[in-house]
Amino acid sequence: MGARLRIVLDQLAHVVNADQAFAARDLAAGLVATAPSGCDVEAIVPAGAEVSITGIAEVRRLPLARRELATSWQLGLAPGVGGGLIHAPSLMAPLIRHDRVHDHDQTTVTLWDLQAWDAPDCLPKTTVAWHRAMLKRAAKHADAIVVPSHAMGERLAEIAKVGGRVRVIPGAAPEGFVVPLDAAARRQALSLPASYIVLTGTLDSLSAGFTAALAAGRDAVVLDAPEGTEPRIAEAAAAAGLPESRAHVRGTLSRDDRAAVFAGASALVATSDVAAWPWRVIEAMTLGVPVVAVEAETHRDVIVDGGAIVPASELPEAIEDAVGAGARKLSVLGADRSRAFSWMSSAERVWGLHADL
Numbered sequence: 113m114g115a116r117l118r119i120v121l122d123q124l125a126h127v128v129n130a131d132q133a134f135a136a137r138d139l140a141a142g143l144v145a146t147a148p149s150g151c152d153v154e155a156i157v158p159a160g161a162e163v164s165i166t167g168i169a170e171v172r173r174l175p176l177a178r179r180e181l182a183t184s185w186q187l188g189l190a191p192g193v194g195g196g197l198i199h200a201p202s203l204m205a206p207l208i209r210h211d212r213v214h215d216h217d218q219t220t221v222t223l224w225d226l227q228a229w230d231a232p233d234c235l236p237k238t239t240v241a242w243h244r245a246m247l248k249r250a251a252k253h254a255d256a257i258v259v260p261s262h263a264m265g266e267r268l269a270e271i272a273k274v275g276g277r278v279r280v281i282p283g284a285a286p287e288g289f290v291v292p293l294d295a296a297a298r299r300q301a302l303s304l305p306a307s308y309i310v311l312t313g314t315l316d317s318l319s320a321g322f323t324a325a326l327a328a329g330r331d332a333v334v335l336d337a338p339e340g341t342e343p344r345i346a347e348a349a350a351a352a353g354l355p356e357s358r359a360h361v362r363g364t365l366s367r368d369d370r371a372a373v374f375a376g377a378s379a380l381v382a383t384s385d386v387a388a389w390p391w392r393v394i395e396a397m398t399l400g401v402p403v404v405a406v407e408a409e410t411h412r413d414v415i416v417d418g419g420a421i422v423p424a425s426e427l428p429e430a431i432e433d434a435v436g437a438g439a440r441k442l443s444v445l446g447a448d449r450s451r452a453f454s455w456m457s458s459a460e461r462v463w464g465l466h467a468d469l
Contacts, residue, residue: 114148114149114150114151114152115148115150115151115197115466116152116153116154116169116196116197117147117151117152117153117154117197117199117462117463117466118140118141118153118154118156118172118197118198118199118203118205119136119140119153119155119156119198119199119200119201120136120156120198120199120200120202120206121136121137121140121142121155121156121157121161121163121165121201122136122156122157122158122161122178122181122200122202122204122226122387123178123202125359127178127230128446129202130364131224131391132202132224134286134367135201135224136201136202137285138284138286138391138453138455139167139201139458139459139462140143140153140155140165140168140201140288141166141167141287141455142197142455142458142459142460143459143462144165144166144167144168144465145167145183145456145459146456146459146460147463148463152169152343153167153168153169154168154169154172155168155169155171155172156172156174156193156199157171157172157173157384158173158174158176158177158181158200159173159174159175159176159177159298160177160178160180161173161178167256171382172192172193172194173193174192174193175192177178180223180226181204181212182242185204185205185206185207185246185249185257185288186242186245186246186249187445188207188210188249189417190206190208193206195210195217196216196217196218197216197217197218197466198218198219198220198461199219199220199222199266199287199447199466200219200222200273201222202221202222202223202224203221203223203243203246203250204246205221205246205249205254206219207219207221207246207249207250207251207252207253208253209253210253212358213239218255218256218466218469219244219253219254219255220254220256220257220258220279220462220465220466220469221246221248221250221253221256221258222257222258222260222281223247223257223258223259223264223268224259224260224283224388224389225264225315225386225387225388225389226267226268226271226386226387227307227386227388228240228244228269228279229244230244230267230386230387231314231384231386232371233254233281233383234314234315234338236250236331237285241383241469247271247272247419248272250272250274251272251273251274252389255276255277255469256277256278256279256469257274257277257278257279257463258278258279258280258281258351258462259278259279259280259281259332260280260281260282260283260389260414261280261282261389261410261411261413261414263387263408263409263410263412263413263414264387264388264389264410264413265278265280266409267409268386277460279449279465280323281396281413281458281461281462281465282389282452282453282458283389283391283453283455283458284394284453284454284455284457284458285394285395285398285450285453286367286395287455288394289367289371289377289397289398289399291371291372291374291399292368292371292372294372295371295372295375295376296372296376297373297374297377298368298369298373299354299373299376299416302362302365302369302372302373303360303365304333304360304373304376305331305358305360307331307374307378308325308328308330308331308332308333308360308376308377308378308383309321309324309325309328309330309331309332309333309378309379309380309414309431309435310332310333310335310373310374310377310378310379310380310392310394310396310401311325311332311333311334311335311353311380311381311383312334312335312336312380312381312382312383312384312390312393313383313384313406314380314384315344315348316339316343316350317383317384317406317424318334318345318348319348319351319352320352320383320406320424320425320427321381321383322348322349322352322353322354322359322411322429323352323354323427323428324351324381324404324427324428324430324431325354325358325381325431326352326353326354327428327429327431327432328378328428328432328435330378330431330435330463331358331359332354332358332359332360332388333362333373333377334350334353334359334360334361334362335362335365335373335392336362336363336364336392337361337362337363338363339363342361345361346359346361369467370392370395371395371399374395374396374399374401375399377396377401378402378434378435378439379401379403379404379431379434379439379442380392380393380396380401380403380404381400381404381405381427381431382403382404382405382406382411383406383424383427384406384408385406385408385410385411386408387408387410387451388410389410389414390405390410390411390415392415393405393411393415393419394414394450394453395404396414396446397418397419397446397449397450398447398449399445399447400444400446400447401443401445401446402420402435402438402439402442402443402446402465403415403418403420403434404419404420404422404427404430404434404442405419405420405421405422406421406422406423406427407421407422407423407424408421415449416449417445417449418445418448418449418450419433419442419445419446419449420433421440421469
C-alpha cells in the first residue's frame with residue numbers, strides 16, 4: 113500500500129536560515145526522487161509560499177503566514193494541517209498530540225544545531241526562547257527527532273528527555289554546489305584579496321583563527337558574520353595581531369558567491385566547538401579545499417579523516433601545513449570524505465525512518 117509523506121517547507125516564503133532553506137528544498141527534491149513505488153510527497157507551506165519543486169504531488173497552503181504560523185505551532189495550535197506522515201526539516205512543525213498506533217499519524221522534526229543551548233549569546237533572545245520551547249514540544253510529541261551527527265544526538269540526550277527517539281540523518285552541500293564560471297569576478301565584487309584562508313565560528317572562537325592566519329601569512333575572510341558584529345570581529349582580529357586591512361568580514365552570501373570564495377581560498381578553518389552541523393566544512397570538502405577544524409566531537413564525527421582536527425592552540429601549525437606541504441593531501445581526503453554526504457542518501461533514510469515508525 114502506498115503512502116504520502118508530507119514535508120514542512122516553511123522557509124520558502126521567508127528565509128530565516130539560508131542553509132536550512134536550501135536543505136529543505138534539496139531534501140524535498142530527494143524525497144520525490146527516492147519515493148518508494150506507490151508513494152508520493154506533499155508540501156505543507158505557510159500562506160504566500162510558492163513551491164517550485166518538480167514532482168510534489170500536492171501543496172497544502174495554510175492560512176497563516178510564517179511568523180504567525182511559528183507562534184501558533186509554538187502554542188500547540190495546528191488548525192488545517194491534518195494528520196498523516198509529517199516530516200519537518202527543522203523544529204518548525206505541528207507538534208501536537210496524535211495517535212501513531214491507531215490513526216497511523218507520525219510527526220518527525222530535525223534539529224541542525226544546539227546553539228540555543230550551547231551558545232545562546234550568539235542568537236536573539238526571541239530565537240533562543242522559540243527553539244527551546246519547540247524542543248520541549250518535540251520531546252513531548254515527536255515520534256522521532258532527527259539530528260545530523262551522532263555527537264549531536266549524544267548532546268541532545270543531555271538536554272532533553274528524548275529517550276530512544278533520536279535518529280541520525282546527515283546533511284550535505286547544496287545540490288549543484290560547484291565553482292561558478294565567473295568566480296574571479298565574484299571575488300572581485302566581494303573585494304577579496306589574492307591570498308586568504310576562510311574562517312567560520314563564533315565571535316569568541318575566531319581569535320584563534322586570526323592568529324593562525326597571521327602565522328600562515330594569509331589574510332582572513334570570515335563568512336556568516338551576524339549583522340552588526342563586523343566591528344567587534346575586526347577588533348578581535350586586531351587584538352590577535354592581524355591588521356584590520358587583512359581581516360575581511362562578510363555576512364550571509366549566496367550559494368554561488370560562497371563557492372567562488374572557496375575556490376580562491378587556501379584553506380577553511382572551522383573555529384567553533386558548538387554542537388552544530390558544519391555547513392561550510394562540507395562545502396569546502398566538496399570543492400577540495402583543505403579543512404582544519406578545532407577539536408570537537410561534532411568535527412570528529414563529521415570530518416573523520418577528511419581534514420586536520422586539532423586543539424585551538426595548535427591551529428597556527430596546522431594551518432601552515434594545510435596551506436603548504438599538506439595542502440594536496442588534505443584536498444584529496446576532504447573531497448573523498450564529502451562523497452559520504454548527499455541529499456538523495458538523506459532522503460532515502462527519511463523514507464526508511466517513517467517506514468520503521
